[in-house]
Amino acid sequence: MLTAPQLSYSLLAPILIVLGGALLGVLVEAVMKKGSRAAIQTAIAIGTLVLSFAYLIKIHAQTSKTAAVSSVSIDGVGIFIQGTILLLSLIAILYIADTDNFAAQASAVPGSEEERTAVLAGKQQTEVFPLTLFAISGMLLFPIASDLITLFVALEVLSLPLYLLAGLSRRRRLLSQEAALKYFLLGAFSSAFFLFGAAFLYGYSGSVTLDGIATAISINSGNDVFLLIGIVFLSVGLLFKIGAVPFHSWTPDVYQGAPTPITGFMAACTKIAAMGATLRIFYVGFGQAEWQWKPIILTIAILTMVVGGVAAIAQRDVKRMLAFSSIAHAGFLLAAVLALNTDGLKGALFYLATYGFTTLGAFGVITLVRDSSGEVTDLNRWVGLGKKSPLVASVFTLFLLSFAGIPLTSGFIAKFSLFTGAYETGNTVIVVVGVLTSAITAFFYLRVVVMLFFTDPKSDSVSVVIPSIMTRAAIAICAIVTIVLGVAPSLLLNTAQTFATFIR
């Protein structure tokens, strides 16, 4: 007789709560009066995330457990990453709540008669909230999934809503829709690789769990060719999501085309979730085969840092520049995969959290700089912004300095602790390249600072809109976190230290 599997609902509750919130959002979309939808959706999304986070705190001490028949592992890293994703999603929701950025109807041309009729008729749709919540639920599952099937399901759950979200931009609809299509096609392509890799690994080990693969590697039982191809193919799926070279090509186009709040959400949360999964797979699953995969991860890490850093220099669009900068950061983060020790893990966790806040803050500022036709992302038109809106320019500068890793911002401590971890296990090459690329990236961040403050403004009509209270709060939180974690990093470093453990 079949026995029903034990699911340990309490450990899965953070994910289930978010899924429940998303379903509730769908219902609201279907039955509520149009005028009140946006407010209700915002409230549901925020409430869901807060509730989920509260539940996460409740279970955070019960780490080192598996749930759902060992297909997910609730351990330190998993909890930390989930918590980070939830907090960052909260901030992203605050941006998203500023619905001005989203198309009233995905098919309407901005400013057109159709759109105006749609708004007047109350046909403005708010499906962006449930979509975001669905994506978040996938992101919460991805970093704790401990078998390949669950990993794939999580990957798809987080990806599919993102493809749609990328196409929702209210302005420059064509660019946005093109971005969505590209993201979808390439995402599907990489998913195929991922699935193919999973098949090879099953062929190698006869198991789909990370634990089973690790055991197979340690007793060296299977066909090495299957293992190697499996590792490479599986990595492609993950590296695609974190935006590592040469699987990064989608990043600049999609970051540019997607609505800016969604770009921020993707840049922060997707990268964190994917990085969490990558760390788990390589630490838990492939840890024993490090001599096989280290050369390729090293190559990719170096390529990613260099290409991200160098390509960012030639960018004239602030969103594209940040896209390449996020690619470079993905390269830095891969150093933690190479480190394979607790210090590297601690550094990665700290890095992910600080990078997330800084990224969201930076994209938040981008939503504020506009002209009559919407956001202005052309860097040449940002010139002299420091004279027009010193506060906004200063906050943006703060985020850029943190990206560049200047001391007294969180970015410095993050890079420092990450590279320390990698150096300890003898990965000198990556540390040297990392520091050198940091210098290159500092160049283009500082170039923007110079443009903002030391060049006279041109007389065209870029203006900084007064943000809604929610956007204001979100940017302020990001700025405060960036400074506080730069001045007193131990507040989070100690937490990261205690959470830097995987179970098998």
Place this chain on the structure above:
Amino acid sequence: MTTSTHLVYLIALPLVSSAILLLLGRIADKWGHIVATLVSASTFAIAAIEFFQMRSRSGDARAATQNLFTWISVGSFDVHASLLLDQLSICFVLLITGVGTLIHIYSIAYMSHDHDRRRFFAYLNLFVAAMLLLVLGDSYLNLYVGWEGVGLASYLLIGFWNQKPTYAVAAKKAFVANRVGDIGLSLAIMIAFAQFGSVSFTGVEAGVPHASTGALTALGAMLLLAAAGKSAQFPLQSWLGDAMAGPTPVSALIHAATMVTAGVYLITRSHFVFDASPTAQTMVLIVGGITLLFGALVGTAKDDIKKALAASTMSQIGYMILATGLGPVGYAFAIMHLLTHGFFKAGMFLGAGSVMHGMNDEVNMRRYGAIGKVMPITAVTFGLGYLAIIGVPPFAGFYSKDKIIETAFNAGGTKGILVGGAALLGAAITAFYMTRVIVLTFTGTKRWDDEAHPHESPSLMWIPMVVLAVGSVASGFLFNSGHALVNWLAPVVNAAGEHDAKEFLPPLTISLMALGVVSVGVAIAILKYRSNVAVEAPEDVSILTKIVRRDLLQDDFNDRVLVRPGQALTKFFVAMDNTFIDGIVRGVGGVIAVSSTNLRKIQNGYVRSYALIMVIGVLALIATIWMVTL
């Protein structure tokens, strides 16, 4: 050690208040000064409570600590942001908050006509917070934060009226001179870290017995350099006179009573370094001795009342530094002189401010004269401070300065005679120039023109002066009765309970000698300036007088020896930078920019080429892994 949870409020209150006043802007104009003053008063109240609690505890339990958070934790190197309130720091805390509060009150009236009064009070609170952090930090690194903080506050306040370019230049000069000292402190911290692996006071103290003499001497020398910068000691003394550009309450608080004494605090706090390195200690003695004479001499030729007082400050701090150079016995006397000096010098500065307030901001003493009649309270309080500084018993300065002269002679041998002689000579010159100030300002004939209408200052100004005058009268006696202060500080600075080896001369003889030279100084000054004071400074004076008037050529020296060669060196480096280094950088930058543009071409927007790149990537990865594993 006792743990406390209240110490942080000492720093947090003024810091928050300062931030509020600065951030709120004009909204706070109406009530900003009141908030700032109340905050300062409440820090004094906290300090007083802490003091009485500390007295009620005994022995080792007197020192209190508070750990705020772990500031830096890298490997085995931990720096905690912790505060330490022990017998030494409480002296400073009481002085800073007490005198600070009086000066806040005084400034309400003094700055009442300034439309930027709120900003002034915000800076004052910032200063109080930074200075308290300086004396409360339990490690050199924490101290350094406060050290830089007071430097910033001092810079902002000296240049408070920066619409006058000369004032802005003065602020910059102070800033640069302080930077030199700060480099000393940062090097000292690095030496301490390299030698002892710790930058906390206890960590360094524990490591001292195992360190080499060379390292200790280097550490001591760097600490001394830091002290010289902050405390305007030779050879970094030149900024203090110019710092008088700041509003007078600032001169009283920062450039007389508190910040400039930070060097004395630093050396006293680091007594374990200097006690273990005789060479460093001798350097301290030399610096103190030179400065006390240097300052006193400069003071004799100043016609600007504030600059005369500034020179005197420099000289009196010279006394303190000299005392710290005398070893375990000297520290307590250095602190005693520091505290009494805090009273009488702050009092005299406020008096000078009061005179300026009544005289349309005239600072030239040659245009004063007979002000005692119109400003009786100012004259009396200033006079009491005067009696204290020249060391007439039973006023405060007598006790503290006499002890320093005595201990200096007791140092023994040629050294004792040299430093004792310098201290004695300094006392005579002090008597001369201070009498000169008194005579020129308050007595004699009226030399101001009819446009000035000197009048007694409002009560908000004279009440603080009276309080400080009471301190100038009584504090020395209080500190000295039953060796109260010496015993109080002994656990921190003189745990071994050392005494003078032997008395060079009986204390009474030394006191009489000091009184003798002081009366000579006073007599000369009275005879010289009793009458016939020219309103313009005479030009036909000896070359010696001219040199003294030019501050003993300190600025000329700095200009010739440091500034001009420095500028030449800078020009050379700029040329090097432009041609050579920039050449390389531009070359590298060019290469990167070109590759960047090329990379952009790959990013062509076609999904098919993106997918192709991915496939190529996958194939390359498999090829790599194949090659590595085969």
